[in-house]
Amino acid sequence: MKNLIAELLVKLAEKEEESKELVAQVEALEIVVTALLRHMASSEQQALIQSIEGALDDARPGSHVTNKDTELLQQYVKKLLRHPRS
Numbered sequence: 001m002k003n004l005i006a007e008l009l010v011k012l013a014e015k016e017e018e019s020k021e022l023v024a025q026v027e028a029l030e031i032v033v034t035a036l037l038r039h040m041a042s043s044e045q046q047a048l049i050q051s052i053e054g055a056l057d058d059a060r061p062g063s064h065v066t067n068k069d070t071e072l073l074q075q076y077v078k079k080l081l082r083h084p085r086s
Contacts, residue, residue, distance in 0.1 A: 049081045
């Protein structure tokens, strides 16, 4: 029983480390996208945003992707593009 608990704790620690790495990657990408948008002319920003949102609307997720996941992705993309971090 102790071995099972120890093994589960190790796996939990590994998952937590993977989660931290993913969070760092997402935050880094958010910073990069925000910086790029800020250095673009307003008309270029709007054209890029419309292009990305159009591509996202046209994308058809596979049957393995739930509507909830699709909506969540769309919300995050729109938040990132329309209201980038300060």
